[in-house]
Amino acid sequence: MVSKQMYALGSNRSCIREIFEFGLKRAAEVGAQNVYDYSLGNPSVPAPKEVDDAIREALATLSPIEAHGYTSAPGRNDTRDAIAENLNKRFGTQFSRKNLYITCGAAASLVSTLRALTVDENTEFIAFAPYFPEYNVFAATGGGKLVVIPPDIPHFQIDFAALEKAVNPNTQGVIVNSPNNPSGVVYTEATIQKLAEVLNAKQKEFGHPIYLITDEPYRELLYDDMKLPFVTKYYANTIVCYSYSKSLSLPGERIGYVLIPDEAADSEAVYAAIAGAARISGYVCAPSLMQHVIARCADVTPDLAPYIRNRDLLLSELTRMGYNCAKPSGAFYLFVEAPGGDAEAFCAAAQKYDLLLVPGTGFGCPTYMRISYCVDYEMIKRSLPAFEKAIAAFK
Amino acid sequence: MVSKQMYALGSNRSCIREIFEFGLKRAAEVGAQNVYDYSLGNPSVPAPKEVDDAIREALATLSPIEAHGYTSAPGRNDTRDAIAENLNKRFGTQFSRKNLYITCGAAASLVSTLRALTVDENTEFIAFAPYFPEYNVFAATGGGKLVVIPPDIPHFQIDFAALEKAVNPNTQGVIVNSPNNPSGVVYTEATIQKLAEVLNAKQKEFGHPIYLITDEPYRELLYDDMKLPFVTKYYANTIVCYSYSKSLSLPGERIGYVLIPDEAADSEAVYAAIAGAARISGYVCAPSLMQHVIARCADVTPDLAPYIRNRDLLLSELTRMGYNCAKPSGAFYLFVEAPGGDAEAFCAAAQKYDLLLVPGTGFGCPTYMRISYCVDYEMIKRSLPAFEKAIAAFK
Numbered sequence: 001m002v003s004k005q006m007y008a009l010g011s012n013r014s015c016i017r018e019i020f021e022f023g024l025k026r027a028a029e030v031g032a033q034n035v036y037d038y039s040l041g042n043p044s045v046p047a048p049k050e051v052d053d054a055i056r057e058a059l060a061t062l063s064p065i066e067a068h069g070y071t072s073a074p075g076r077n078d079t080r081d082a083i084a085e086n087l088n089k090r091f092g093t094q095f096s097r098k099n100l101y102i103t104c105g106a107a108a109s110l111v112s113t114l115r116a117l118t119v120d121e122n123t124e125f126i127a128f129a130p131y132f133p134e135y136n137v138f139a140a141t142g143g144g145k146l147v148v149i150p151p152d153i154p155h156f157q158i159d160f161a162a163l164e165k166a167v168n169p170n171t172q173g174v175i176v177n178s179p180n181n182p183s184g185v186v187y188t189e190a191t192i193q194k195l196a197e198v199l200n201a202k203q204k205e206f207g208h209p210i211y212l213i214t215d216e217p218y219r220e221l222l223y224d225d226m227k228l229p230f231v232t233k234y235y236a237n238t239i240v241c242y243s244y245s246k247s248l249s250l251p252g253e254r255i256g257y258v259l260i261p262d263e264a265a266d267s268e269a270v271y272a273a274i275a276g277a278a279r280i281s282g283y284v285c286a287p288s289l290m291q292h293v294i295a296r297c298a299d300v301t302p303d304l305a306p307y308i309r310n311r312d313l314l315l316s317e318l319t320r321m322g323y324n325c326a327k328p329s330g331a332f333y334l335f336v337e338a339p340g341g342d343a344e345a346f347c348a349a350a351q352k353y354d355l356l357l358v359p360g361t362g363f364g365c366p367t368y369m370r371i372s373y374c375v376d377y378e379m380i381k382r383s384l385p386a387f388e389k390a391i392a393a394f395k
Numbered sequence: 396m397v398s399k400q401m402y403a404l405g406s407n408r409s410c411i412r413e414i415f416e417f418g419l420k421r422a423a424e425v426g427a428q429n430v431y432d433y434s435l436g437n438p439s440v441p442a443p444k445e446v447d448d449a450i451r452e453a454l455a456t457l458s459p460i461e462a463h464g465y466t467s468a469p470g471r472n473d474t475r476d477a478i479a480e481n482l483n484k485r486f487g488t489q490f491s492r493k494n495l496y497i498t499c500g501a502a503a504s505l506v507s508t509l510r511a512l513t514v515d516e517n518t519e520f521i522a523f524a525p526y527f528p529e530y531n532v533f534a535a536t537g538g539g540k541l542v543v544i545p546p547d548i549p550h551f552q553i554d555f556a557a558l559e560k561a562v563n564p565n566t567q568g569v570i571v572n573s574p575n576n577p578s579g580v581v582y583t584e585a586t587i588q589k590l591a592e593v594l595n596a597k598q599k600e601f602g603h604p605i606y607l608i609t610d611e612p613y614r615e616l617l618y619d620d621m622k623l624p625f626v627t628k629y630y631a632n633t634i635v636c637y638s639y640s641k642s643l644s645l646p647g648e649r650i651g652y653v654l655i656p657d658e659a660a661d662s663e664a665v666y667a668a669i670a671g672a673a674r675i676s677g678y679v680c681a682p683s684l685m686q687h688v689i690a691r692c693a694d695v696t697p698d699l700a701p702y703i704r705n706r707d708l709l710l711s712e713l714t715r716m717g718y719n720c721a722k723p724s725g726a727f728y729l730f731v732e733a734p735g736g737d738a739e740a741f742c743a744a745a746q747k748y749d750l751l752l753v754p755g756t757g758f759g760c761p762t763y764m765r766i767s768y769c770v771d772y773e774m775i776k777r778s779l780p781a782f783e784k785a786i787a788a789f790k
Contacts, residue, residue: 003510003514003537003672005671005675006511006537006667006671006675007511007667007668009672009674009675010668010669010672010674011667011670043464044460047463055454056454059451064442064446065437067442068442068647069437069438069644069647071647104649104678107677107679108677111676115401117397118398119396137674141675142398172396209396249459249460249464250463252682252684253463253684254679254680265396266397269397271405272405274405279404279405279532280506280536281677282502282503283503284502284649287647287682288647
């Protein structure tokens with residue numbers, strides 16, 4: 001007498017979570033320092049000092065009612081103003097508070113956006129493998145479904161021929177995630193330009209807007225002077241879903257936003273529908289104290305040095321051992337070709353050395369595996385012999 | 396090309412919000428002190444000192460990663476342990492962490508519970524007028540619908556004859572809210588006992604569980620030594636939806652829980668389905684810093700003195716003027732019979748004196764109006780002549 005769909009969603013633990021739980025069990029058996037857990041995307045760089053300072057300042061200077069009281073559903077004005085100003089300064093855009101809806105993180109941003117755009121049970125959203133598996137769940141929130149385009153191996157840009165075939169009159173949105181989880185790849189400007197061209201043509205063909213939903217929690221985690229093309233400047237019907245989980249290392253605090261530019265088709269109706277979807281999902285407002293923090297910290301940038309150090313050590317050592325991995329330009333993941341070509345088999349073998357990697361199967365890319373390098377540097381050093389042993393077994 | 400339902404939900408402002416916005420406009424015109432806004436249920440008592448102390452302590456003693464990192468989806472163990480211990484101490488129950496799922500407030504608790512229990516498009520949930528109008532929205536989140544039992548005037552307990560007629564094979568749950576918004580009424584022990592009796596008989600008749608969903612954000616706001624019958628002790632298939640919004644004056648922080656007792660039918664399946672519903676709604680975890688606060692403040696009780704003082708002044712003055720209002724035993728609302736019998740008409744007339752009351756229409760009780768007395772005491776004093784003028788016009 002409960003919803004079968006909800007029961008299944010609540011009782012089937014994700015593959016990543018299974019691996020993580022296995023790691024906890026092994027840590028109890030052999031000691032935490034002998035388990036090399038690369039499974040989770042939990043930032044290992046602490047939140048910048050400015051965050052806790054902003055919390056203390058808010059408590060010291062605001063009345064408790066202002067600090068902890070309801071905000072309007074779209075969010076505080078000062079928070080939205082600070083975000084708009086930060087974006088405009090960096091990307092030459094002209095957003096204002098009315099383009100922003102503050103949310104409880106990227107998951108809430110995506111659920112609200114996808115539900116707003118789901119017009120009936122035929123609604124489709126397109127994602128590109130490798131993709132965050134939870135998109136399947138989010139696309140289903142209003143009864144729509146996710147269509148996945150196979151990966152463009154080995155560069156992980158976009159297979160445009162496959163995209164052109166997949167878009168149809170039921171396509172309401174296309175989801176991109178750059179820098180990408182799990183590949184760490186950043187879409188080039190050429191990719192974004194070509195994507196805009198294809199979608200513009202398809203919009204014309206089908207006579208209705210196709211929204212480009214850009215899921216950007218890793219936007220500020222960019223390395224090697226990589227420049228990120230800011231998508232709203234290339235395609236009018238763009239909706240940005242953002243989170244401070246990774247950039248300010250606040251994943252538990254649930255704070256992010258949806259950005260709906262004026263130039264997006266029916267932008268006011270889309271904004272209203274996103275507000276309605278947030279309402280029916282039980283979101284009253286985003287956490288108020290964290291809204292105060294963002295108002296004060298919109299310009300704060302993360303400390304990337306530890307991630308770069310981790311990436312560089314792993315990349316050079318794994319390459320030396322014979323692993324095949326491209327250098328990622330963003331996020332904190334290495335996406336590595338599974339020696340032997342079957343990531344499930346390789347990851348199972350690696351587990352015997354207490355080396356916990358995530359097979360790419362759930363990401364739509366079963367010949368690769370994900371290594372989350374948002375971990376302690378010393379753990380990476382300790383884990384290197386396990387990487388050696390694992391690849392030796394497949395040589 | 397957006398969902399019509401979501402657009403309607405996002406663009407139709409609630410009646411209460413309309414009145415509140417009118418108040419802001421009038422405040423700009425005639426000065427804030429000349430507008431008497433009784434529209435919102437925003438706690439006017441500040442969060443207890445212990446809350447901000449707990450935040451400062453968490454920042455001082457925890458690593459940033461522990462303070463702000465992801466928690467498990469059901470919530471931190473120490474938070475759930477503290478809540479279970481508090482309930483067990485007060486109500487003689489035997490809950491443990493596995494009975495608790497921490498949420499982003501009561502709205503999230505209700506949405507997750509109702510979606511978990513929605514098995515198909517015929518699913519019905521019953522509520523008793525006067526009721527919180529947002530229940531209509533929450534019941535629709537998984538495609539179910541709300542059935543409203545007319546008010547039991549003037550005592551606002553339960554019309555059991557109407558309930559017995561309304562329960563049918565599609566009834567998956569019955570929602571109660573005691574202390575009640577908008578009436579301030581607390582259900583008596585006899586009411587809860589009779590409710591349990593009726594639902595037990597109906598469960599037997601239809602051969603499936605009917606869950607009693609008790610929405611309890613006002614549980615700790617009880618006056619005059621009123622004792623609240625704790626519902627899980629009277630009816631096995633009870634699910635408690637709680638929020639700290641009112642008890643700790645943290646409405647903007649979005650923190651609460653769902654409690655699923657072991658004795659509830661299929662309790663593990665219900666728990667899993669609630670987890671699944673939270674997941675499809677985009678709830679990753681409840682705000683982590685606030686989870687730390689609740690772990691430290693589960694036993695903190697609110698300062699009720701200001702609410703009692705407000706209630707007593709309003710009650711004696713309005714009664715003296717000829718208004719007909721019962722003495723509420725909980726929450727921070729007075730529910731008053733509209734002089735003339737038409738609350739919409741009376742509230743419109745009162746607005747001419749900048750006296751902002753909410754007609755009971757949306758609550759399913761169009762002959763009454765709600766006065767939220769979680770306001771400044773001085774505003775109440777200033778507002779009394781407006782109450783005099785308003786009733787004079789209807790005599």
